[in-house]
Amino acid sequence: MERTLSIIKPDAVAKNVIGKIIDRFETNGLRVAAIKKLQLSRDDAAKFYEVHRERPFFNDLIDYMTSGPVVVMVLEGENAVAKNRELMGATDPKEAAPGTIRADFAESIEANAVHGSDSLENAQKEIAFFFAQREIL
Ligand code: GDP
Helix, strand or coil: CEEEEEEECHHHHHCCCHHHHHHHHHHCCCEEEEEEEECCCHHHHHHHCHHHCCCCCHHHHHHHHCCCCEEEEEEEECCHHHHHHHHHCCCCCCCCCCCCHHHHHCCCCCCCCEEECCCHHHHHHHHHHHCCHHHCC
């Protein structure tokens, strides 16, 4: 059993497809162990995306991630980290495999509907960034 962090990003929340995206996880063997809707501050978003600070798109990414509410979740299941990444599809929706969340719901390489932890180690850090132990069930 693994746990991973998923974020339904502002573009997908604005499109009212939270339920459709969660359905992809539940239909494919992942369980929602924790969930909340929140508005990220610029400080939150900058800390969360710290590894991208030197990238040319960093400021745009912070603008985008704070442009509206997000839904953050802990997903739990067998191989949850890899399974979530597989269901999400490639970062750029133009390259995402048909039937993946990004192929179906993303707008662009930036407004790409979902975030998912890319390793078990990052999953643990990202989960702790958003959730207290008592909120994960
Ligand atoms: P992910 O793990 O698939 O989310 O991709 P990355 O960790 O490489 O990038 C983090 C996020 O930054 C992506 O999900 C996008 O929202 C954004 N991003 C990545 N590459 C680009 C880019 O080339 N341009 C812009 N504007 N945003 C990008």
